[in-house]
Amino acid sequence: MMGGGQYDPNDFSDTALGLVSTQSFPAIVGTADMMLKSAEVALVGYEKIGSGHCTAIVRGGISNVRLAVAAGVEAAEQFGQEVSSLVIARPLANLEAVLPIGKLLADAAQGSGDSRLSNQAIGLLETRGFPAMVGAADVMLKSADVQLSAHETIGDGLCTVIIRGAVADVAVAVEAGMHEAERIGELHAVMVIPRPLSDLEQTLPLASCWIEQPLPLRLPIVSKKVAEAELLEPLNLEVAPTKRETQMELEEPPT
Missing domain, CATH: 3.30.70.1710 (BMC (bacterial microcompartment) domain)
Incomplete structure (x- = not known):
């Protein structure tokens, strides 16, 4: 350019x-x-x-x-x-x-470089109200092979979710998101931009979100007893057995 x-x-x-x-x-x-x-x-x-x-x-x-x-x-x-x-x-x-x-x-x-979205499309869906935007984003991700890139707020309750993917997938996803946004709240505006130029890509909040495959949410699962043991370990204290554990030890048959 x-x-x-x-x-x-x-x-x-x-x-x-x-x-x-x-x-x-x-x-x-x-x-x-x-x-x-x-x-x-x-x-x-x-x-x-x-x-x-x-x-x-x-x-x-x-x-x-x-x-x-x-x-x-x-x-x-x-x-x-x-x-x-x-x-x-x-x-x-x-x-x-x-x-x-x-x-x-x-x-x-x-000079501008080649756009990483040159063979793809950007989809934008704007709602008035955050729940409608989140619901629309969820439906869009589930309806087509697209990735969620970012969201943008501009005041007056307006929120925009931004997705990317192949042109056909983005079109399908945006249409599905429109119906969900209208069901939940107020749909304000939508836009599908095929083959965006690099200048456009650089000014959108996309660069830090190049997640090619959706990743599952992984949360640590720690039992209450283990958590208490880890908390008391620096103090060299022992976790007292519960009443149920003491009773089970007393009921164990002799070997």
């Missing part, structure tokens, strides 16, 4: 920032995906200010940013989620330092 080594993050003479705002996390991710695929821009982050408001921020050449923002606004309007948009040509360095976009500017200068 953005020309790899030809990109200079300190050259502001022909660059711009583009911002598009929505009232749903799945909507802003879908909007960002459309912006990335419509022009040569870099997605440098999201800003979540509460009450469900989310803003995607892109950076690139002025003409490319204008194209990307126009595509993002059109996508957000199709989702019924467009709130506002803005293009800032030739931003000064201090503006970029204050806005929540600094982390990925260096990555953009080096």
Whole structure:
């Protein structure tokens, strides 16, 4: 993206920032995906200010940013989620330092790598209320071969569960999750994004959750007597036998 080594993050003479705002996390991710695929821009982050408001921020050449923002606004309007948009040509360095976009500017200068999700899809399902999100996540995992990557909260009671997997599996899982979310509470928004670009992957909370196979929950099972013995061991004390144990010892026949 953005020309790899030809990109200079300190050259502001022909660059711009583009911002598009929505009232749903799945909507802003879908909007960002459309912006990335419509022009040569870099997605440098999201800003979540509460009450469900989310803003995607892109950076690139002025003409490319204008194209990307126009595509993002059109996508957000199709989702019924467009709130506002803005293009800032030739931003000064201090503006970029204050806005929540600094982390990925260096990555953009080096060029983006190949996305580990390039042959997969991302599914997002947003509910109003945490129980509905958890129930939907459980059904999605059980209905198709998908992995739970993370969840996101943006205020106003809105929670988004994020899954990944093959495009067909993600589509099946999201549909099943929609029915469960509506049964439990309020379904707010859904999004399926096939073959996301690397910029999108890097800005989603996916990197630390690459669990390829679901693992069973393993809890230690320790008897009460063993636990008491381990607790008293440093004190060199003995666990007194219970009344039942004493009675069993007395009833044992002589050998």
